[in-house]
Amino acid sequence: MQQKPNKNIPTYSLGEFSTPETRSKMYRVEVFDARRHFEVAYPHRHDFYEVLFLNQGSGIHIIDSNEYEIRPPCVFFMSPGQAHKLKLSHDIDGYILLFTAEFYLLGQANKNKLLELPFFFSVEQSTPPLLLNNTDDVSFLKTLFERGVKELINSHSNQDDIIRSLLDLILQTCNNLYPLGNTNSGNSRSNLIVKSLLLLIEDNYRNNFSIKQYADIMNITPNHLTQVVRKVTGKTSNQIIHDKVILETKRLLIHSDMTVTEIADYMSFADQSYFTKFFKKVVGITPAEYRKKV
Numbered sequence: 001m002q003q004k005p006n007k008n009i010p011t012y013s014l015g016e017f018s019t020p021e022t023r024s025k026m027y028r029v030e031v032f033d034a035r036r037h038f039e040v041a042y043p044h045r046h047d048f049y050e051v052l053f054l055n056q057g058s059g060i061h062i063i064d065s066n067e068y069e070i071r072p073p074c075v076f077f078m079s080p081g082q083a084h085k086l087k088l089s090h091d092i093d094g095y096i097l098l099f100t101a102e103f104y105l106l107g108q109a110n111k112n113k114l115l116e117l118p119f120f121f122s123v124e125q126s127t128p129p130l131l132l133n134n135t136d137d138v139s140f141l142k143t144l145f146e147r148g149v150k151e152l153i154n155s156h157s158n159q160d161d162i163i164r165s166l167l168d169l170i171l172q173t174c175n176n177l178y179p180l181g182n183t184n185s186g187n188s189r190s191n192l193i194v195k196s197l198l199l200l201i202e203d204n205y206r207n208n209f210s211i212k213q214y215a216d217i218m219n220i221t222p223n224h225l226t227q228v229v230r231k232v233t234g235k236t237s238n239q240i241i242h243d244k245v246i247l248e249t250k251r252l253l254i255h256s257d258m259t260v261t262e263i264a265d266y267m268s269f270a271d272q273s274y275f276t277k278f279f280k281k282v283v284g285i286t287p288a289e290y291r292k293k294v
Helices: 101-105 135-154 159-177 189-207 211-218 222-233 237-255 260-266 272-283 287-293
Strands: 027-033 044-046 049-056 059-063 066-070 074-078 083-088 093-099
Touching: 027 049, 027 135, 027 159, 044 083, 049 135, 049 159, 059 074, 093 101, 093 135, 093 159, 101 159, 135 159, 189 211, 189 222, 189 237, 211 222, 211 237, 222 237, 237 260, 237 272, 237 287, 260 272, 260 287, 272 287
Parallel strands: none
Antiparallel strands: 027 093, 049 074, 049 093, 059 066, 059 083
């Protein structure tokens, strides 16, 4: 079994990845290599967005329950709430950009712009990296990140505007290159509804909200929400909610020292017995058996 360094999976805010000089900023952009060091526990999660551009090295990036091989040049994307763990070679090299939704959307008329991107809050609930095969694309993205690092150091009066423009150019470039596979268009109305639901579930999964409560927040009918979810994902709305509960439970069973009873309480189940039956019905084995298996 993997070592469990924490009682629970820690969630980091952007300020914890900042220097005193940049503490007030809603973004960070910097070189990502073996010399970059923050005292963080793995796995952990963020309450902000992350774009990780790697042009050298190797390793494994585990995002939620998905394991991805690091094959530079490539770009990884992280949405708020996702748990991840990095295993990197000593020659790793690239850039990292961290930002909040508030920073990116400031002045944007389209407040769904982040949700329209296929790699944030994916309806498939998986986030494979963008593999870059064209040297011109690699060079262009590297130039944008390099410029972002310089701007953060120079601290011009219009620094925020410049970084926001660079961030938008990075995201839109990656959007054009990112393979959609068999998914619907990232900015279709149906996809936006599902992504909005996923975002709400991320914030409220421990509250045991019903479909009606989520639909009321989204100002649509429960029936319409259920129809859209089934059309886009092939699942019912309840299955989407249950998937999130199971995902969080698996994270805690693997990466925390919490007992099954403590996890049941943390996930707002009335008692451990019902929690165990729910988990076994979905996964096929009990939480205790799952913990031993992994």
